[in-house]
Amino acid sequence: MTRKKKSELFLDDIGLRRALTRIAHEIIERNRGVENVALIGIITRGATLAKRLQLIIEELEGVKVEIGLMDINLYRDDATTRLDQPIIQKTDILFDVLDKNIVLVDDVLFTGRTIRAALDQLTDFGRPRSIQLAVLVDRGHRELPIRADYVGKNIPTNRTDRVSALLVEHDDEDGIRIERSSANSKQKTSQEENG
Amino acid sequence: MPLASRHLLGLEGVSQEDITDILDTAISMREILERPIKKVPSLRGVTVLNLFYEPSTRTRISFELAEKRLSADTINFSASTSSVKKGETLKDTVRNIEAMKMDMVVVRHKSAGAPYFLTQCLESNIINAGDGAHEHPTQALLDMFTMRQKYGKLAGLRVLLVGDIKHSRVARSNIWGLKAMGASVAVCGPSTLLPYEAERFGVDVYTKLDEALEGVDVVNILRIQLERQQSGMFPSQREYTNLFGLNHHRLKRLNDNFTIMHPGPMNRGVEITTDIADGPNSLILEQVTNGQAVRMAILYLLSGKKDSDKVEEVDA
Numbered sequence: 156m157t158r159k160k161k162s163e164l165f166l167d168d169i170g171l172r173r174a175l176t177r178i179a180h181e182i183i184e185r186n187r188g189v190e191n192v193a194l195i196g197i198i199t200r201g202a203t204l205a206k207r208l209q210l211i212i213e214e215l216e217g218v219k220v221e222i223g224l225m226d227i228n229l230y231r232d233d234a235t236t237r238l239d240q241p242i243i244q245k246t247d248i249l250f251d252v253l254d255k256n257i258v259l260v261d262d263v264l265f266t267g268r269t270i271r272a273a274l275d276q277l278t279d280f281g282r283p284r285s286i287q288l289a290v291l292v293d294r295g296h297r298e299l300p301i302r303a304d305y306v307g308k309n310i311p312t313n314r315t316d317r318v319s320a321l322l323v324e325h326d327d328e329d330g331i332r333i334e335r336s337s338a339n340s341k342q343k344t345s346q347e348e349n350g
Numbered sequence: 351m352p353l354a355s356r357h358l359l360g361l362e363g364v365s366q367e368d369i370t371d372i373l374d375t376a377i378s379m380r381e382i383l384e385r386p387i388k389k390v391p392s393l394r395g396v397t398v399l400n401l402f403y404e405p406s407t408r409t410r411i412s413f414e415l416a417e418k419r420l421s422a423d424t425i426n427f428s429a430s431t432s433s434v435k436k437g438e439t440l441k442d443t444v445r446n447i448e449a450m451k452m453d454m455v456v457v458r459h460k461s462a463g464a465p466y467f468l469t470q471c472l473e474s475n476i477i478n479a480g481d482g483a484h485e486h487p488t489q490a491l492l493d494m495f496t497m498r499q500k501y502g503k504l505a506g507l508r509v510l511l512v513g514d515i516k517h518s519r520v521a522r523s524n525i526w527g528l529k530a531m532g533a534s535v536a537v538c539g540p541s542t543l544l545p546y547e548a549e550r551f552g553v554d555v556y557t558k559l560d561e562a563l564e565g566v567d568v569v570n571i572l573r574i575q576l577e578r579q580q581s582g583m584f585p586s587q588r589e590y591t592n593l594f595g596l597n598h599h600r601l602k603r604l605n606d607n608f609t610i611m612h613p614g615p616m617n618r619g620v621e622i623t624t625d626i627a628d629g630p631n632s633l634i635l636e637q638v639t640n641g642q643a644v645r646m647a648i649l650y651l652l653s654g655k656k657d658s659d660k661v662e663e664v665d666a
Contacts, residue, residue, distance in 0.1 A: 226378060228392075229382075229390040229391070229392040229420075229650070230390060230391055230392070231392070239352035239655075240352070240650055240651050240653065240654065242371055242374055242375055243375050243378040243379070243650070244378055245377055245378045245381050246378065246381055246382075247381070275391070276390075279385065279386075279387040279389070279390075280385065280386065280387070281386065
């Protein structure tokens with residue numbers, strides 16, 4: 156079977172900006188303001204998205220919400236079976252999470268294992284009042300009972316597709332790119348699978 | 351980037367990239383030590399043996415804490431209370447212990463090369479915690495981490511090692527590591543305690559401390575083993591202190607933002623005076639804290655590395 160991939164820009168920079176703005180509005184609405192809200196971004200791209208959300212919320216509400224950055228690699232469930240350990244970046248949560256409404260921010264929600272690791276790590280920092288999840292893309296294929304509270308785009312995908320969130324801080328452009336593997340047209344998409 | 355080796359036997363021949371990876375990972379590990387819960391689950395299910403054939407306080411406790419903070423299971427072995435007393439060989443001891451399913455072994459031994467020997471008879475990852483007068487890589491890495499923390503980079507830094515260079519594994523590992531990172535290294539001590547042709551290590555060699563201190567950024571003072579006096583390496587403790595002891599009169603020769611380091615245990619009043627050891631430029635206790643972070647980084651980076659390493663695709 157050939158595994159030729161074709162790349163498609165699913166969302167451009169304007170679309171991405173709109174999606175983030177909507178998520179910011181939803182966070183404010185759900186929490187009735189942002190008084191007790193703090194954002195924690197999962198390194199690398201989740202952290203960048205959290206910084207952007209912080210700016211948008213500041214424009215809307217005039218309040219700079221607290222922000223933390225988290226590297227979840229030490230909490231991965233495959234940490235000791237992986238052969239090569241990734242370099243760990245510094246987790247940076249300078250505020251007390253106790254009784255805060257924490258919004259975890261990540262770029263792509265896929266199996267849910269990253270979020271499971273983040274939830275475990277966050278519990279070791281203290282006991283938040285609540286934890287919510289904001290993602291730019293939900294592409295399905297969950298392996299754990301985890302769902303997002305705020306979703307930028309729901310994208311039906313095949314398991315072997317690659318979905319990348321592009322951010323100018325790390326990439327050449329803003330947007331969402333999908334590489335479809337052409338050999339799997341017979342496979343079910345996540346939408347069908349999740350019914 | 352994965353490390354080139356699945357063991358840490360020494361810093362001789364270790365690349366700048368690998369050292370940088372270890373030091374960068376240690377920054378993240380250092381942050382864990384500031385958390386309310388100083389423990390992460392990454393080495394859950396990994397069993398580590400601390401095999402200490404020589405006495406040690408700092409290194410053994412530091413390794414054990416590092417292992418526990420990464421959630422590994424640890425077994426401590428000290429030669430003085432074991433079957434070594436009954437004449438069991440190193441090989442038999444470790445093979446018996448490995449039969450109990452060890453994943454990693456941290457070893458300190460009086461013979462140079464003992465950790466290398468273990469790599470030949472065991473499947474586990476081996477970490478050298480000091481072997482004879484050969485190397486003590488984790489000490490050198492934590493020294494370098496501490497220097498980098500203060501100065502931002504190691505390249506161009508001028509580092510002086512003072513004391514018994516000849517018998518010092520700390521000195522050797524520091525020389526290899528610092529030189530790989532682009533620092534300039536000098537050694538100073540009585541000629542009886544300098545290695546034969548010390549220049550071949552690529553370092554500046556001094557026998558007068560005042561000359562050696564000129565324009566130096568970091569002074570790493572090695573412990574003078576007082577038992578060496580009996581073997582005639584130096585005439586008296588007082589003479590050693592007069593010629594090679596660091597005191598405040600000598601500090602003015604150093605660069606402004608200088609640093610004093612010591613791997614411990616200190617002989618206060620012999621190789622270093624108390625006012626300097628506890629002074630504002632001393633990073634001696636910072637070294638101890640950083641030691642844990644550096645050892646966590648090494649344990650983490652080596653864990654799971656097997657002989658037939660193949661890279662698996664990792665999904666997000």
